[in-house]
Amino acid sequence: MALPNPTDLFTQIQALRAQLHAHNHAYYVLDAPTVADAEYDRLFRELQALEAAHPQWVTPDSPTQRVAGQVLDAFASVRHAVPMLSIRTETDTESSGALAFDARVRKELELTERDVPVDYVAELKFDGLAMSLRYEHGVLVQTATRGDGEYGEDVTQNIRTIGQIPLKLPPGVPPVLEVRGEVYMRRDDFEALNERQRLRIAAGEKGEKTFVNPRNAAAGAVRQLDSGIAAQRPLSFFAYGVGEVTPPGEGGPAFGTHYALLQTLKAWGFPVAAQVELACGAPALVAYHQRMGAARDALPFDIDGVVYKVNSLALQQRLGFVTREPRWAVAHKYPAQEQLTTVLAIDVQVGRTGKLTPVAKLAPVFVGGVTVTNATLHNEDEARRKDVRVGDTVIVRRAGDVIPEVVSVVPEKRTGDATAFTMPRICPVCQSAAVREEGEADYRCTGGLFCSAQRKQAILHFAQRRAVEVEGLGDKLVEQLVDAHIIRTLPDLYRLGLSALAGLDRMADKSAQNIVDALEQSKQTTLPRFLFGLGIRHVGEATAKALARHFGTLDAIMDASEDALLAVSDVGPIVAQSIRTFFAQPHNREVVEQLRACGVTWPEGAPAQAGPQPLAGQTLVLTGTLPTLGRDAAKDLIEAAGGKVSGSVSKKTHYVVAGAEAGSKLEKAVALGVPVLDEAGLLELLK
Numbered sequence: 001m002a003l004p005n006p007t008d009l010f011t012q013i014q015a016l017r018a019q020l021h022a023h024n025h026a027y028y029v030l031d032a033p034t035v036a037d038a039e040y041d042r043l044f045r046e047l048q049a050l051e052a053a054h055p056q057w058v059t060p061d062s063p064t065q066r067v068a069g070q071v072l073d074a075f076a077s078v079r080h081a082v083p084m085l086s087i088r089t090e091t092d093t094e095s096s097g098a099l100a101f102d103a104r105v106r107k108e109l110e111l112t113e114r115d116v117p118v119d120y121v122a123e124l125k126f127d128g129l130a131m132s133l134r135y136e137h138g139v140l141v142q143t144a145t146r147g148d149g150e151y152g153e154d155v156t157q158n159i160r161t162i163g164q165i166p167l168k169l170p171p172g173v174p175p176v177l178e179v180r181g182e183v184y185m186r187r188d189d190f191e192a193l194n195e196r197q198r199l200r201i202a203a204g205e206k207g208e209k210t211f212v213n214p215r216n217a218a219a220g221a222v223r224q225l226d227s228g229i230a231a232q233r234p235l236s237f238f239a240y241g242v243g244e245v246t247p248p249g250e251g252g253p254a255f256g257t258h259y260a261l262l263q264t265l266k267a268w269g270f271p272v273a274a275q276v277e278l279a280c281g282a283p284a285l286v287a288y289h290q291r292m293g294a295a296r297d298a299l300p301f302d303i304d305g306v307v308y309k310v311n312s313l314a315l316q317q318r319l320g321f322v323t324r325e326p327r328w329a330v331a332h333k334y335p336a337q338e339q340l341t342t343v344l345a346i347d348v349q350v351g352r353t354g355k356l357t358p359v360a361k362l363a364p365v366f367v368g369g370v371t372v373t374n375a376t377l378h379n380e381d382e383a384r385r386k387d388v389r390v391g392d393t394v395i396v397r398r399a400g401d402v403i404p405e406v407v408s409v410v411p412e413k414r415t416g417d418a419t420a421f422t423m424p425r426i427c428p429v430c431q432s433a434a435v436r437e438e439g440e441a442d443y444r445c446t447g448g449l450f451c452s453a454q455r456k457q458a459i460l461h462f463a464q465r466r467a468v469e470v471e472g473l474g475d476k477l478v479e480q481l482v483d484a485h486i487i488r489t490l491p492d493l494y495r496l497g498l499s500a501l502a503g504l505d506r507m508a509d510k511s512a513q514n515i516v517d518a519l520e521q522s523k524q525t526t527l528p529r530f531l532f533g534l535g536i537r538h539v540g541e542a543t544a545k546a547l548a549r550h551f552g553t554l555d556a557i558m559d560a561s562e563d564a565l566l567a568v569s570d571v572g573p574i575v576a577q578s579i580r581t582f583f584a585q586p587h588n589r590e591v592v593e594q595l596r597a598c599g600v601t602w603p604e605g606a607p608a609q610a611g612p613q614p615l616a617g618q619t620l621v622l623t624g625t626l627p628t629l630g631r632d633a634a635k636d637l638i639e640a641a642g643g644k645v646s647g648s649v650s651k652k653t654h655y656v657v658a659g660a661e662a663g664s665k666l667e668k669a670v671a672l673g674v675p676v677l678d679e680a681g682l683l684e685l686l687k
């Protein structure tokens with residue numbers, strides 16, 4: 001056999017590298033993988049093998065060279081060729097705060113009201129760490145933290161491990177290019193990392209800890225002296241500017257605007273946030289601040305504000321700097337979502353299903369736009385893990401409409417001698433035993449409707465807008481009615497007379513009449529609302545709807561066998577068991593009977609499965625877009641034929657129905673050998 005020609009081998013190595021670079025970019029930056037993982041791994045191993053046989057050809061920009069072997073003692077200091085400045089922060093967190101920036105810019109540029117609006121670029125302010133990436137002749141040679149702006153730390157070997165950061169740039173880039181941006185951690189990556197850390201701690205591994213927030217986790221990863229560990233910390237990157245770049249006179253690019261610069265960075269393979277926008281004049285900045293504020297909690301990463309930059313680079317130059325801050329940019333923040341406060345007490349609240357929730361009572365603190373005095377500790381394990389004690393200083397977080405929670409204790413500030421929290425073994429409201437079932441996180445009061453806390457919650461649940469809706473029946477009123485023993489069970493609600501109501505504290509005749517009217521009105525309801533209102537564990541609105549559609553009548557649901565319940569899509573063994581248990585209890589059936597006797601009524605339909613049942617007992621998964629049937633229509637057809645639609649593919653799936661742009665579910669079906677149908681195939685099955 002002839003030996004391979006070395007030139008061919010070298011060409012082959014280069015071709016493999018180019019392919020892997022392209023796949024990396026598609027996967028990490030564009031979020032649109034171009035090959036299956038197995039194919040990527042095969043190419044990667046092929047390159048590794050060739051490089052192992054020819055070490056003289058290994059270059060630092062090879063995709064195999066992301067993780068360095070050695071562990072550093074300390075980071076070297078790097079002088080930034082162009083200082084890494086900070087930006088001024090607009091103090092007013094209202095959206096109108098943007099007006100002040102525009103006014104300053106216009107004044108500095110000596111523009112009057114008659115002049116045209118200034119063009120800006122509006123960007124997100126990522127909550128991570130500033131980073132400078134230096135490329136020479138298209139190869140990543142050094143990355144440094146901001147440090148004091150003039151000198152940073154050389155963290156190259158850690159930053160190289162970030163898949164989103166190109167090691168090599170396409171031909172035609174300037175000989176010297178410093179890209180500046182933010183290294184951050186996505187929220188889902190952060191949660192997964194903390195989950196892994198918890199497992200490590202539970203396994204007794206020394207020196208491991210969980211992280212308080214994505215920013216801290218990212219900072220810890222960047223400053224890891226062992227790049228092997230840094231590589232296991234999932235970091236991401238967004239580019240938002242440049243440092244030193246070969247000037248146009250020496251063969252560098254001539255950019256006119258910041259926006260064009262960002263588009264070019266994107267074309268060269270850097271991740272640039274999709275939310276970068278051109279904004280003409282101050283009103284557009286105000287609108288951007290508002291819009292991103294509303295979108296903030298739905299983003300996959302944390303931001304602490306937005307940044308506005310004058311778009312024209314010529315104007316940027318004219319505006320220049322004051323001290324170390326550019327006049328052409330400003331950070332416009334949102335109200336902080338985390339604050340420090342102290343724990344005054346730890347209470348235990350009893351929920352509708354008897355669940356006991358430890359709640360920290362806090363010294364009032366303004367966070368996430370509201371004043372917070374309570375924060376959930378979720379359950380015993382969480383409370384223990386966080387080890388929150390009375391008197392502690394804690395970090396409280398409130399993001400969007402999510403209930404406020406204690407993120408962690410600030411251990412250095414613990415002074416008191418408060419003891420660790422333990423969950424009570426009896427219900428704090430009714431003194432019944434509280435038990436924690438095997439495999440469950442929660443303690444539950446066993447008092448059932450004997451427990452006044454559960455009774456109150458059950459009534460509020462039934463009366464809420466999404467259930468039978470009794471307008472005006474709020475928690476204060478229910479509290480009084482239950483505490484005064486006026487109502488004990490749901491049917492008692494409908495026995496409430498004007499006189500009983502009018503006798504209550506702060507209840508005007510008019511309000512009493514309104515409640516009576518609202519109760520009367522609530523009697524005409526629908527089966528899904530009634531079913532949901534009963535408060536059966538695990539039966540939420542969607543499940544109640546599915547049950548009503550499938551069975552048609554309440555009696556059919558009450559008497560359904562476990563198998564019959566399992567035939568409903570979205571009903572699994574736990575839900576089916578819960579429904580069976582609920583209706584097996586005579587007092588629950590009694591409540592239903594009495595409610596009906598009080599006049600609560602709803603239209604009942606025919607059970608959905610009147611026709612033949614060719615798909616009885618079969619589970620199907622829908623994925624992708626079907627040519628004619630909508631997803632709901634396909635689901636209805638399958639269910640009408642006795643089949644069940646599930647959201648995920650497993651060995652138990654009978655068929656996967658795949659349409660256009662089917663993704664991972666289709667791949668999984670193929671991998672597991674589950675038969676795959678198209679729309680025509682499904683219709684054939686239904687015949």
Ligand code: IVH
Pocket residue numbers: 085086087088123124125126127128129130131181182240241307326329331
């Ligand atoms: S521009 C000269 N743009 O905010 C302007 N900074 O003090 C340089 N940051 O820690 C900064 N998102 O890392 C810019 N879209 C963005 C940013 C951003 C986050 C950080 C930056 C620095 C601080 C600015």
